[in-house]
Amino acid sequence: MTTEEEKTTPKAGAAKRAMVGRLSWGLADQAASSLTNFAVGIYVARSLGLAAFGVFSLAWVTYGVVLNVSRGLATDPLMVRFSGVPDASWRAAVARASGTALGVGAALGGACLVAGLALGGRVGPAFACLGIVLPALLSQDAWRFAFFAAGAGRKAFVNDMVWGVALVPAMVVATHVGSVPAFVLAWGGSAAVAAAYGWLQSGIRPRLTGARAWLREHRDLGYRYLVENVSNSGASQLRAYGLGAIVGVGAVGVIRGAELLLGPFLALLMGLSLVTVAEAARVLRRAPHRLGVFCLVLGGGQAAAALLWGGALLLVPGRAGELVLGDVWHSAAQLIVPVTLGVAGAGLGTGAAAGLRALGAARRSLRSQLFASVCYVVGGLGGAVVAGTAGSAWGVAAATGCGSAVWWLHLRSALRERRPLNPIPEVRTT
Helix, strand or coil: CCCHHHHHHHHHHHHHHHHHHHHHHHHHHHHHHHHHHHHHHHHHHHHHCHHHHHHHHHHHHHHHHHHHHHHHHHHHHHHHHCCCCCHHHHHHHHHHHHHHHHHHHHHHHHHHHHHHHHHCCCCHHHHHHHHHHHHHHHHHHHHHHHHHHCCCHHHHHHHHHHHHHHHHHHHHHHHHHCCHHHHHHHHHHHHHHHHHHHHHHHCCCCCHHHHHHHHHHCHHHHHHHHHHHHHHHHHHHHHHHHHHHHCCHHHHHHHHHHHHHCHHHHHHHHCCHHHHHHHHHHHHHHCHHHHHHHHHHHHHHHHHHHHHHHHHHCCCCHHHHHHHHHHHHHHHHCCHHHHHHHHHHHHHHHHHHHHHHHHCCHHHHHHHHHHHHHHHHHHHHHHHHHHHHHHHHHHHHHHHHHHHHHHHHHHHHHHHHCCCCCCCCCCCCC
């Protein structure tokens, strides 16, 4: 006579294999995204030089802010409430969420275009071109979220590969032009190719008219995630602008160059919620007592990997570094240690952040992110005032460590407060 444990073991084993498969596709997708972002940054740094690369970096961090607005309002609620739901519910939700992302891109892209035209100078044209390509950039990101919510990480991976392939001829054309706006248009134009392919992959047409209903139905999560995400990316933008004002725009390029050396892990952190929030939600449904361990393994693994990568970078010969970053290498190499510590601290915190998102603990998540963002700005700019570019990097490293501790304290409290009768956030089916 079989025991209950023997009956459930095959099912548990199948669930683990399915999770490993989804995480594997998630890692593959993030690897493709990381390599793409890394290649773009390296190519632009070598093609434009330090000062122009600083201008491109300002446009890049501005895109990060807008991207997080879109994620907070459109795709973060999609991941929390429509991961692993029936196909009909998923398709209806994706149509409205992708329409919301497209609407955010059009609205904020228009604002960015106007601001760029008004600014003029060296920075204005780059921001104007960013405004033109923002709808495509946000649409491509929305498809990735949608595919991971459905457990179809392979499609997200293919979509990122399409973007990477389209980038090659676009960057060649931009090199012939030789300006920051040309590289911004090449980057965003290739994203438009991937966004169009995502439409074909899913067979779902984004519903702009459904954006208002989507925002209304998910305002309990969306607006908190909006503030949380914008405080995160906005802190990076404030630090970049402040560093440029305090030290000079070249310092922004130096920091970005050092971050590019950690590019695989920074890109992983930026897009981690594509995989981890959905998987944390599944863990919560199937084995809620394991959520804390899942988050600890997730965050600890990222932190350890970042430290190993940073240690390896310290062994890179100077000539090899010059081959990758050109003139940016000599300044960026001096910041490897503090930037590595900062990435490791942020990686540890993302494990707790995934747990709070899966629990739907938006208030605790928001408080944690606001605290971490304030620490980031104070550490980054305070360090710049005291010790220039290096001081800013060390200040950020200390800030991410403090922020990570707060994330984990809030996750522990949320797990203690969780009631057995309400183990997961409500799943919408319409």
